[in-house]
Amino acid sequence: MKIETTKILSSFIFKHIDSKEFEEWIYSNENLEDELGNELYLELVSINFKDKDAYSKVIDLLEDRINLGSLHKSEIIELINQIDKKTIHPLKGISKLHRLAELGYLFLGRIDLIGNFGEQGKSLVHILDASMDKESQWSKLNQIDSNFIVDLKVIKNKLENGSIKLTGESETYQFIGKQYKFKE
Numbered sequence: 001m002k003i004e005t006t007k008i009l010s011s012f013i014f015k016h017i018d019s020k021e022f023e024e025w026i027y028s029n030e031n032l033e034d035e036l037g038n039e040l041y042l043e044l045v046s047i048n049f050k051d052k053d054a055y056s057k058v059i060d061l062l063e064d065r066i067n068l069g070s071l072h073k074s075e076i077i078e079l080i081n082q083i084d085k086k087t088i089h090p091l092k093g094i095s096k097l098h099r100l101a102e103l104g105y106l107f108l109g110r111i112d113l114i115g116n117f118g119e120q121g122k123s124l125v126h127i128l129d130a131s132m133d134k135e136s137q138w139s140k141l142n143q144i145d146s147n148f149i150v151d152l153k154v155i156k157n158k159l160e161n162g163s164i165k166l167t168g169e170s171e172t173y174q175f176i177g178k179q180y181k182f183k184e
Helices: 003-013 019-028 032-036 038-045 054-062 068-085 090-102 120-127 134-144 148-161
Strands: 165-173 177-183
Touching: 003 019, 003 032, 003 054, 003 068, 019 038, 019 054, 032 038, 038 054, 068 090, 068 148, 068 165, 068 177, 090 134, 134 148
Parallel strands: none
Antiparallel strands: 165 177
């Protein structure tokens, strides 16, 4: 599968593009059937993307064909890079990392700002005032947790050197849903 195709598929999986945009891409990609194979392609184009279950159906089709561990790893590293360079809004970056932690990557939740984001960490939303410019927000975040970016870089290094390996495997639990596995 071409890297461009993998990126679009992962963009849909990670909800970076919506169903309408994904469906338009499917029908406009002339080589998609060759890349995916006739059977998978036909299953994909038979999905009604207006259906509320469309996302789950796509995941079910593609999950075994895409290395989600590798894609999650890329997403985490990219988010850490954006946070390190301060090219992403602080709350948006932390929120995305928190979402990944909730998918089962609990090593991210060991960093208080990420792990507590859904609980008492909601106060972070009030501390970072919307009227503050981005630099002021990053400065305030640094006051709250001066080791935040350093801790993220440690995780990035562990992902890159294989100390933390995202397996791509998952298990579904009754109350928390699908949880992806990692080895540390």
